[in-house]
Amino acid sequence: MIQTRGFDVIVIGGGPAGCHTAMAIARYSNQNLSILLVDRNPRPEFGKKTITGWSCGDAVSKGSIENIRENLGVTYYKPELEHYVRGVVAYSPDHETSVLFEGDGYVLNRKLWPQKQLESCEKFGIQMRFHIAARSLLVEDGSVVGIEGVDQTNNSVFRETARVVVDASGCASVLRVTLPIKSYIQKEIDRDDIVAIRRYILEFDHGGEDKTFFDPDVCIIHLDQYLAPGGYAWTFPKGDNKVNIGLGVQKKSLDRRNRIFRKDDNLKSLVDEYVGSNPVIKKAKLPDGAEDRGNVDNAWQASVRRPNDCLVANGYAIIGDAAWMPRPIDAGGLGPSLYASVILGRVIAEAVEAGDVSERSLWKYNLEYMQGYGSQMASFEVLRRFLQNLSNEEISYGMKHFLSYEDVEKITKREHPRFSRIRLLEPFMLFRIATHWPLANGLRYTVKKHSSLLELYNRYPESPEQFPEWHRRLQGELEKAYARFP
Numbered sequence: 001m002i003q004t005r006g007f008d009v010i011v012i013g014g015g016p017a018g019c020h021t022a023m024a025i026a027r028y029s030n031q032n033l034s035i036l037l038v039d040r041n042p043r044p045e046f047g048k049k050t051i052t053g054w055s056c057g058d059a060v061s062k063g064s065i066e067n068i069r070e071n072l073g074v075t076y077y078k079p080e081l082e083h084y085v086r087g088v089v090a091y092s093p094d095h096e097t098s099v100l101f102e103g104d105g106y107v108l109n110r111k112l113w114p115q116k117q118l119e120s121c122e123k124f125g126i127q128m129r130f131h132i133a134a135r136s137l138l139v140e141d142g143s144v145v146g147i148e149g150v151d152q153t154n155n156s157v158f159r160e161t162a163r164v165v166v167d168a169s170g171c172a173s174v175l176r177v178t179l180p181i182k183s184y185i186q187k188e189i190d191r192d193d194i195v196a197i198r199r200y201i202l203e204f205d206h207g208g209e210d211k212t213f214f215d216p217d218v219c220i221i222h223l224d225q226y227l228a229p230g231g232y233a234w235t236f237p238k239g240d241n242k243v244n245i246g247l248g249v250q251k252k253s254l255d256r257r258n259r260i261f262r263k264d265d266n267l268k269s270l271v272d273e274y275v276g277s278n279p280v281i282k283k284a285k286l287p288d289g290a291e292d293r294g295n296v297d298n299a300w301q302a303s304v305r306r307p308n309d310c311l312v313a314n315g316y317a318i319i320g321d322a323a324w325m326p327r328p329i330d331a332g333g334l335g336p337s338l339y340a341s342v343i344l345g346r347v348i349a350e351a352v353e354a355g356d357v358s359e360r361s362l363w364k365y366n367l368e369y370m371q372g373y374g375s376q377m378a379s380f381e382v383l384r385r386f387l388q389n390l391s392n393e394e395i396s397y398g399m400k401h402f403l404s405y406e407d408v409e410k411i412t413k414r415e416h417p418r419f420s421r422i423r424l425l426e427p428f429m430l431f432r433i434a435t436h437w438p439l440a441n442g443l444r445y446t447v448k449k450h451s452s453l454l455e456l457y458n459r460y461p462e463s464p465e466q467f468p469e470w471h472r473r474l475q476g477e478l479e480k481a482y483a484r485f486p
């Protein structure tokens with residue numbers, strides 16, 4: 001039996017979710033708690049997601065960076081905030097409609113940003129261990145009490161105990177999948193709720209001016225079911241002659257598209273075609289400066305479902321990609337990770353100081369996250385399922401005729417659009433609805449579903465006992481939507 005614990009908290013994973021949670025715990029406990037952060041990478045490669053790099057589109061809103069400055073007192077500057085943008089523009093497949101989602105943001109240098117996070121963690125007194133790959137959770141009396149893994153410097157067993165373990169080990173978390181105690185945390189994800197993503201960082205010469213393909217002031221998204229089936233392609237500026245360019249696809253949608261068009265495309269061939277068809281990007285080359293080396297060409301995955309329906313268990317919490325937090329319609333996971341880290345840090349600091357790290361005590365994190373950022377995500381999951389099944393013609397038509405300014409504003413605020421144009425009883429709109437009935441009707445359905453899901457999330461259970469009944473109702477709502485958009 002473990003009597004004393006080595007640390008108050010162990011955080012696994014030095015990505016943005018893990019680092020900011022560790023800093024938040026330190027901040028909210030006035031640095032009174034002992035915190036250990038372990039990452040499987042060596043120090044110079046801290047926070048690296050896979051052996052191919054810090055795979056990311058690198059885009060983050062200014063609001064998310066400000067949230068960290070305001071709550072944790074941590075400020076980021078250049079060079080980690082590599083390039084400023086004033087918003088995101090999405091183009092319809094026929095390129096006839098563009099929608100600007102206005103809002104300041106940055107395209108990060110994802111290799112340099114973790115080094116700044118590492119420096120800040122050390123200033124907060126957090127102990128860092130590199131080269132430690134966590135493999136399993138230690139448990140006792142139905143509670144998580146530590147981790148076991150491998151110290152990769154000498155292949156020895158690494159074992160450490162704590163009152164709370166935070167799993168921030170990314171979307172392929174082995175700890176969540178093998179969680180050995182009774183809990184409401186869902187362990188497995190449906191593979192259709194994952195997108196495969198590949199991207200390059202490129203320097204290039206300008207082959208001309210075409211702001212629908214490259215604009216140094218905005219992040220560009222190209223919606224196209226042929227080019228990026230079930231996902232989208234992006235061109236995010238990192239300077240006047242530098243981009244982060246890539247695309248994400250749903251495997252099932254790619255297989256269907258290949259069958260229909262008798263093609264044999266894969267992620268690499270699609271992204272190469274996307275880069276090759278860009279009239280602005282010419283003489284592209286992979287940069288070899290130290291700030292990008294080892295991070296210029298990589299592929300990885302992201303979840304596009306609602307967050308895990310429960311984020312805590314006795315002595316254990318999940319966050320970031322390990323908790324499926326990326327937004328279902330664009331796979332943006334940095335904003336929700338940073339938002340959640342502030343909540344989780346505060347809840348853990350209070351729980352440890354109160355001497356109660358049970359599921360019930362950590363439940364406040366569930367409640368605050370689900371009633372805040374998390375509340376919109378289930379309806380975005382339904383919308384995503386609907387959009388993935390639309391044809392290019394339907395997407396172009398919908399963007400042109402059914403999307404209003406109000407909808408764009410809602411999406412910019414990470415809220416579900418209302419598609420109120422579809423309710424207008426004008427002759428023109430009636431004609432458009434009639435000629436595109438499945439599209440109009442499907443969009444209307446997503447709005448109705450959004451209302452019922454939002455209501456459900458606003459009544460997220462206040463204690464673990466109420467969870468099974470709430471979850472039964474959530475599953476009922478979602479199953480109806482899945483039956484509608486199979």
Ligand SMILES: Cc1cc2nc3c(=O)[nH]c(=O)nc-3n(C[C@H](O)[C@H](O)[C@H](O)COP(=O)(O)OP(=O)(O)OC[C@H]3O[C@@H](n4cnc5c(N)ncnc54)[C@H](O)[C@@H]3O)c2cc1C
Nearest residue numbers: 013015016017040047056057058059134170320321333334
């Ligand atoms: C190609 C791509 C493009 C994306 N583009 C964007 C974008 O433009 N904007 C946006 O907001 N989001 C984007 N996302 C999502 C975003 O990158 C993630 O949501 C974010 O990185 C999640 O942070 P995290 O800390 O939860 O996980 P991660 O960043 O994955 O960090 C996990 C860390 O844990 C370490 N680790 C894993 N397992 C173990 C273990 N067993 N033991 C010890 N350490 C371990 C990893 O090495 C890593 O350091 C993109 C994702 C991909 C794949």
